[in-house]
Amino acid sequence: MSQPLLEVTSLRKSYGALAVTNDVSLKVFPGQIHAIIGPNGAGKTTLISQLSGQLAPDSGEVRYDGEVITHLDMAGRVRRGLARSFQLTRILPGLSVLENVAIAVQARTGSSFRFWQVAAQERALNDEAMACLTEVGLGPQAMRLARTLSHGEKRQLEIAIALATKPRLLLLDEPLAGTGPEEAEILIALMLRLKSRVTMMLIEHDMSAVFQLADFISVLVYGEIVAGGTAEDIRNHPKVREAYLGEEEEGT
Amino acid sequence: MTQTPSQMPAKGDPRIRIALCIFACLAIVPPLLSLVGLDYYTSVVTRMMIYAIAALSLDLILGYGALVSFGHAAFFGIGAYAALFLQTRGITDFFLHLAGASLAATAFALVTGAIALRTRGVYFIMISLAFGQMAFFFFISLSAFGGDDGMSLSRATLFGQELLRSEVTLFYLVLVILVVIFGFLCRLTRSRFGRVLIGTREDSLRMEAIGYRIMPYQMAAYVISAVICAIAGVLIANQLQYVSPTLSSWQRSGEFIIMVVLGGVGNLVGALAGALLTIGLEEALARFSEHWKLWFGMLLLAVVLFSPGGLTRLVERVSGRITGKGDDR
Numbered sequence: 001m002s003q004p005l006l007e008v009t010s011l012r013k014s015y016g017a018l019a020v021t022n023d024v025s026l027k028v029f030p031g032q033i034h035a036i037i038g039p040n041g042a043g044k045t046t047l048i049s050q051l052s053g054q055l056a057p058d059s060g061e062v063r064y065d066g067e068v069i070t071h072l073d074m075a076g077r078v079r080r081g082l083a084r085s086f087q088l089t090r091i092l093p094g095l096s097v098l099e100n101v102a103i104a105v106q107a108r109t110g111s112s113f114r115f116w117q118v119a120a121q122e123r124a125l126n127d128e129a130m131a132c133l134t135e136v137g138l139g140p141q142a143m144r145l146a147r148t149l150s151h152g153e154k155r156q157l158e159i160a161i162a163l164a165t166k167p168r169l170l171l172l173d174e175p176l177a178g179t180g181p182e183e184a185e186i187l188i189a190l191m192l193r194l195k196s197r198v199t200m201m202l203i204e205h206d207m208s209a210v211f212q213l214a215d216f217i218s219v220l221v222y223g224e225i226v227a228g229g230t231a232e233d234i235r236n237h238p239k240v241r242e243a244y245l246g247e248e249e250e251g252t
Numbered sequence: 253m254t255q256t257p258s259q260m261p262a263k264g265d266p267r268i269r270i271a272l273c274i275f276a277c278l279a280i281v282p283p284l285l286s287l288v289g290l291d292y293y294t295s296v297v298t299r300m301m302i303y304a305i306a307a308l309s310l311d312l313i314l315g316y317g318a319l320v321s322f323g324h325a326a327f328f329g330i331g332a333y334a335a336l337f338l339q340t341r342g343i344t345d346f347f348l349h350l351a352g353a354s355l356a357a358t359a360f361a362l363v364t365g366a367i368a369l370r371t372r373g374v375y376f377i378m379i380s381l382a383f384g385q386m387a388f389f390f391f392i393s394l395s396a397f398g399g400d401d402g403m404s405l406s407r408a409t410l411f412g413q414e415l416l417r418s419e420v421t422l423f424y425l426v427l428v429i430l431v432v433i434f435g436f437l438c439r440l441t442r443s444r445f446g447r448v449l450i451g452t453r454e455d456s457l458r459m460e461a462i463g464y465r466i467m468p469y470q471m472a473a474y475v476i477s478a479v480i481c482a483i484a485g486v487l488i489a490n491q492l493q494y495v496s497p498t499l500s501s502w503q504r505s506g507e508f509i510i511m512v513v514l515g516g517v518g519n520l521v522g523a524l525a526g527a528l529l530t531i532g533l534e535e536a537l538a539r540f541s542e543h544w545k546l547w548f549g550m551l552l553l554a555v556v557l558f559s560p561g562g563l564t565r566l567v568e569r570v571s572g573r574i575t576g577k578g579d580d581r
Contacts, residue, residue, distance in 0.1 A: 104463070113445055114443055
């Protein structure tokens with residue numbers, strides 16, 4: 001097997017006595033969609049936050065593309081190609097859809113300490129932003145104010161923003177949260193399309209989406225990885241059924 | 253997909269047109285006043301414009317960067333005291349006063365910004381207020397400059413000449429500086445830098461997740477804002493021919509915020525109009541009633557309640573209704 005793009009080793013994070021990330025180790029290989037599932041409060045978002053650099057782990061190591069990035073800040077990781085989306089949509093609501101993406105293109109092309117030239121007239125920025133919007137299917141909405149988009153469109157916009165940072169690994173925190181069935185379908189199709197170019201790690205509650213998308217699934221319960229494998233493995237894993245599918249009554 | 257836009261719309265911004273109208277009106281004020289024999293009011297309008305410069309400086313960080321500085325009058329005072337200090341050392345040149353004020357403001361902004369910019373929201377407001385008060389009490393402690401009472405000074409020289417003795421010359425100098433600063437800020441806020449600053453206002457975590465380390469951008473905006481406010485401070489020292497600690501009292505900082513909020517934040521024209529209106533109303537209402545602050549407070553309340561975007565928003569809505577264009581916000 002090839003080198004993992006992301007390798008997490010013995011990651012730990014506690015809030016007081018509560019271990020939210022308890023000795024987590026996992027590998028994400030290039031070209032994969034790696035899903036993390038687990039019940040509420042399992043520490044999924046906390047894990048993503050540590051991988052994206054928003055939160056510092058207590059111990060352990062995060063290695064990205066061979067480089068240890070455990071203590072690198074979020075901006076530094078994004079520049080190396082590790083982008084994330086948020087569970088609760090985070091866009092720049094007061095800017096146009098196009099500008100939301102152009103500002104991400106701007107972040108990696110040239111200095112932003114330019115005080116005179118009008119940014120909105122930089123053709124290179126706009127063209128590249130437009131390409132990202134077209135890719136996620138938001139091209140026709142480019143001139144709208146971001147806050148006027150529907151919830152599903154905002155989710156698409158977030159992915160367009162992430163794409164504009166030219167990521168090699170995309171961390172998606174519940175990309176389908178709060179979307180209706182039609183919106184979810186659009187987003188799932190989008191992720192499948194992107195799969196050939198971008199490695200993805202995603203947290204998701206929608207099981208049918210996970211089984212449809214993921215090449216590898218890790219199950220997180222109380223901060224610990226209790227199982228890992230393909231969709232088929234996970235479906236039949238006793239520990240997963242116990243912890244995740246609500247059959248704990250029969251155990252112990 | 254039918255279009256690949258190479259640039260954003262909103263060119264020929266109506267706000268720019270409003271600003272140009274305001275500047276044109278200001279330019280004819282002195283001859284008009286002297287025609288009707290009310291020369292005294294020239295200096296009132298000069299003061300209005302000086303406050304407009306200060307309000308513009310605040311709008312850059314408050315309106316575009318969501319950094320509500322409640323201690324901005326510190327920079328106003330720093331500018332004024334820099335002029336006073338240089339004047340007492342025998343350095344009378346106006347441009348040297350500007351340079352000295354800019355340096356002092358930059359130094360103070362770098363130190364206070366390094367601490368205050370680590371905080372957000374209401375904590376930033378409180379810390380900036382604390383630094384403002386520090387500057388205020390520092391000026392009070394300067395017994396060589398009159399302590400509490402402050403000190404008078406003569407006007408600076410321009411190109412070695414005592415040109416600023418004339419109220420009209422001072423008026424036009426202030427107007428030119430106001431126009432230049434307004435133009436500069438218009439460009440700045442539409443530049444790459446301005447876009448990043450607006451991004452931090454909209455959602456700073458999102459900006460970090462895009463790959464920006466936002467502190468240097470906020471710091472740069474804070475320093476630029478400080479320098480512009482200090483320039484206003486130099487001008488007010490020249491206009492009043494008097495410098496005292498009250499120039500940097502917290503009430504003054506509050507007044508700056510009121511000007512920007514009254515006019516509408518984050519579009520520059522609002523700050524410009526808000527400052528002109530605030531000082532104008534102060535003059536007018538004070539004549540009309542002892543309790544003018546009450547009336548002014550009511551007006552402010554009405555604006556905040558009925559037109560949260562300030563006067564500029566109100567004007568946009570009204571003109572939008574007239575031209576039949578929709579309201580997209």
